[in-house]
Amino acid sequence: MILAIDIGNTNIVVGCIDREKIYFVERLSTVRTKTELEYAIDLKTVLDIYHIKGQEIEGCIISSVVPQITNVARLAAEKILKKDVMVVGPGLKTGLNIMLDNPSEMGADRVADAVAAMTFYPVPLVIVDMGTATTVSVVDEKKRFMGGMILPGVRVSLDALTARASQLSGISIEEPKRLIGRNTVDCMKSGILYGNAAAVDGIVDRIEEYLGQDVTVIATGGMSKKIIPHCKREMIWDADLLLKGLLVIYEKNRS
Structure with missing residues (x-):
């Protein structure tokens, strides 16, 4: 299972997914002034609601169209998961x-x-x-x-x-x-x-x-x-x- 995060202009879509199923999908408001800690609390709250622990998650990947939030969200996810987080962009293989x-x-x-x-x-x-x-x-x-x-x-x-x-x-x-x-x-x-x-x-x-x-x-x-x-x-x-x-x-x- 991985944590997938899509940062859009209006909402941030957060979900846990693997090849077998999607465990949940939730939306958070995109707030450009939030800190790393505030986004970490948001992510932790969502995972807690679905009774998913950080150690159950293999990794995390982020796509973002809001550059000023991308790194903040990455650091927030790493704070919760204690794992490196991928960000879609140059350097990642897509096959496209x-x-x-x-x-x-x-x-x-x-x-x-x-x-x-x-x-x-x-x-x-x-x-x-x-x-x-x-x-x-x-x-x-x-x-x-x-x-x-x-x-x-x-x-x-x-x-x-x-x-x-x-x-x-x-x-x-x-x-x-x-x-x-x-x-x-x-x-x-x-x-x-x-x-x-x-x-x-x-x-x-x-x-x-x-x-x-x-x-x-x-x-x-x-x-x-x-x-x-x-x-x-x-x-x-x-x-x-x-x-x-x-x-x-x-x-x-x-x-």
Whole structure:
């Protein structure tokens, strides 16, 4: 069993995983001002809740898109586990051939997603990761990471809409009573849900047209569970894709 940590802009996902099962997945708020000790207490609390002791954990791996927290979280995990912690980045073997202009620009979360997807699902494939941003990643039939798209996330779009329009108040992201809204709140819910679903459908259609072949579509990320059911395309929903990718990368680099 390993401890896998993904540091995102909004949440930090923490989970214990091995080849047999995922023992738990929890989310902590990403707080850039927290100290090493405060994050260590957070991790210790989560492990205690699930009655997992540090000596039961073989190792730990971190992916992060928040550089100012990465080292703090690494030191916090090492304080709890008394073991060295891997951080996804240059120097770690991933098995992923990245075809970007500047591979170092690629976020560690997208690396982990792609490694898991090409390990467990047929290529070519498209990964739709719906978090703070919605990222679309393309892996071709030769298991090369070709690139993708980045667009505003569901919550970011909704927050921007409510912040800029004085007559629109904040709403929860849930299915409206009907497709065509009859009041402001339902209009907003319908626009956000079906607008994002249509965007995902349309992007995947264009990718298939560009590649000239069908693709496997895997959806993941915190907002995907709300949006993907409204898509017309068939998609595989894998909420734990990133943690699976971190496990694969950990095993490739285990000494």
